[in-house]
Amino acid sequence: MCAIFGIIGSYEPEEAKAAFGTLAHRGIDESITAVGEKCFLGVHRLAVTHVAESCTQMSLREGIRILFNGEIYNYQSLAEVLGIEAQNETEVLYAAYQKWGDGFVKHLRGMFAIAVIEGEEVKLFRDPFGKKPLFYTFDGQRCIFASEMKAIHSIVPFRFDRQMIPSYLSFQAPLAPRTFHRETHQVEAGEIVTLSLEKQSTVKEKYYTPLLKARTVTEMAEAEILLEQVLTESVSLRLPKEVKFACLLSGGVDSSLVAALASREQKVHTFSIGYEGYEKYDERPFARRVAEHIGSEHHEVLFGKADFLQAIKEVVAVLDEPLADPAMLPLYHLMKTVHQEGYKVVLTGDGSDELFMGYRTYKEFYDLEQAKGLKFKGWLQHYFKSHFSLHKEWEWYKRIFEESLLFRSTAEVFTDLQQNRLLRMNVKDNHSLGALEAYREEFEQSGRTSPVDWYSFLDLKVMLGNVFLRKIDRMSMAHSVEARSPFLDKEVAALAFACAPELRLTGVPKALVKRVAGKYLPEEIVHRKKKGFNYPYLEWLQESGELEVIGRVQEKMHLFNQGELEMYLEKGKKGMFKQHLFSLYMLCKWLENKAL
Secondary structure: OEEEEEEEOOOOHHHHHHHHHOOHHHOOOEEEEEEEOOEEEEEEEOOOOOOOOOOOOOOEEOOEEEEEEEEEOOHHHHHHHHOOOOOOHHHHHHHHHHHHHHHHHHHOOEEEEEEEEEOOEEEEEEOOOOOOOOEEEEOOOOEEEEOOHHHHHOOOOOOEOHHHHHHHHHHOOOOOOOOOEOOOEEOOOOEEEEEEOOOOEEEEEEOOOOOOOOOOEOOHHHHHHHHHHHHHHHHHHOOOOOOOEEEEOOOOHHHHHHHHHHHOOOOOEEEEEEOOOOOOOOOHHHHHHHHHHHOOEEEEEEOOHHHHHHHHHHHHHHOOOOOOOOOHHHHHHHHHHHHHOOOOEEEOOOOHHHHOOOOHHHHHHHHHHHHHHOOOOHHHHHHHHHOOOOOHHHHHHHHHHHOOOOOOOOOOOOOHHHHHHHEOOOOOOOOOHHHHHHHHHHHHHOOOOOHHHHHHHHHHHHHHHHHHHHHHHHHHHOOOOEEEOOOOOHHHHHHHHHEOHHHHOOOOOOHHHHHHHOOOOOHHHHOOOOOOOOOOHHHHHHHHOOOHHHHHHHHHHOOEOHHHHHHHHHHHOOOOOHHHHHHHHHHHHHHHHHOO
16 A cells, blocks of 8 residues: 556656655655656555565566555465466566556456556556545646645646536535546546557546446345355455554444454454544444454544544645545544554445445435336426425425436435525536436446446445545545455455345345344344434534635635525524535635635
8 A cells, every 4th residue: 555656758856756745644664766757656655565575566577667556455366377476466466467468457356556657658547446546637748647636736736627616516526537626637446547648648448347247146045145255255355464453343234244254363453433422423332332242452532523623624634625525524533543553454344335225315216216107297397397495305306207317326415406506607407417427328338227226336436436435545544544445345346236136225224234244243233223424513613613714715716606605504503404514614625725
């Protein structure tokens, strides 16, 4: 795990060194560069495997140089397939690339961002789910790539793309490949981007989709056996052998199951976070129960208003773009403690909700889909269009009756019509579908038709790939901690999408996961109602006066229609539109920090 950075083309040496230095927090154990007349490459290493060895992640072999950020969990078995005696992942990557070309990436099981440089051609590879970030800018004469945008921004002046505001307000983050910087792009999950200075061309290719259907599992008993097998293997592959690791433990079924499986191989340490005086948000009692059950050495971290306000200051400086997930602030605080206690790796339960239908709204959307079959819905369509409401249910029914796409990801916050009323720009109804068009096309080309498969696939791309994984990468790597997610394994995902839709979406959320968890966890943990990650963030923003930043940015940039903005602020005093206000707050806080 580390940061990678590179410039192919002309550059200023001191400027390149400074840009590379902005990524040092991602790899605190070793830094190495390779410098040429038209080439500056750098790696910051966080030593998790082969910790006693020097960095080999950037050696030149037969005219090929590979920069690698991440973990390849199956590199030893790949070495056997390739017939080599490899000492580390990088040696396997070189051999695999020489044997399979660009197709080598299909053989990897892990999380990664990889750059392959051959002369004036750069190939960028990102893992199937987008766990590890990779950004680039290319003007035909020079290519710059980096693990975080801040390295690119230190060389290429930031040009704010105001047209990305609707995408951010819709989905809590700008969706890849676009960013708030007009000249910077993000490599998408499961994608290869080839940049050629000689041809002055950019070519993109998808190498992975979870939608391929090699088999179908129709029996719950079989699915349970298979899930237990692949998840157990996935957890085992992700247990580091040379450094201290911990499991993040919320007391929910996903993180608890991961911790329980890990504890079967060795004694584990667990971390949970709580809010003193806010018992309705506090899940520490459940985490304690799990810790006692699996025999872990348990650590509890408190997060209060002062911690919250301090985290805001530090996180805004960390983020290269606004992110509207309030859970990132306590997560940042928790990761700081994890690092201070000497842990380099944490295991998380991310991915289970999206793969095994854990969100309550999935069932609500699925039930609503049935209304599409109404024969006489023309009157209802006209009625809903002429009686606007801010309530999300109004928007859902409108979509059903006008026969537009209902589910647009669990990440959706502002609807298009809400944005049209709020923003001083023309956001047409169904504008958000433009950002989802490529995902919908990929889904339809797969031949799948079930809404269940669509919900799961889209949330893997949007809620998980663009929001949650971005959050956990930035918050963990800010403290030089590597986060590993066993549910986000190609084999686990393949099983999930092999299951018949009725096995994934039942009357009980995540029924399949809970059947497996019942073998390892107390019944009250397996079957307790999902609370979600929540805490009094809006109350603290209001009490501290932090929301005043929205007014300051509005006075300077005039982004919003004043009357509609004031409506949201007033409703927020009654506890309404919490997520909407946090989205506006983070956008404005980021803009003020950028001094735009």
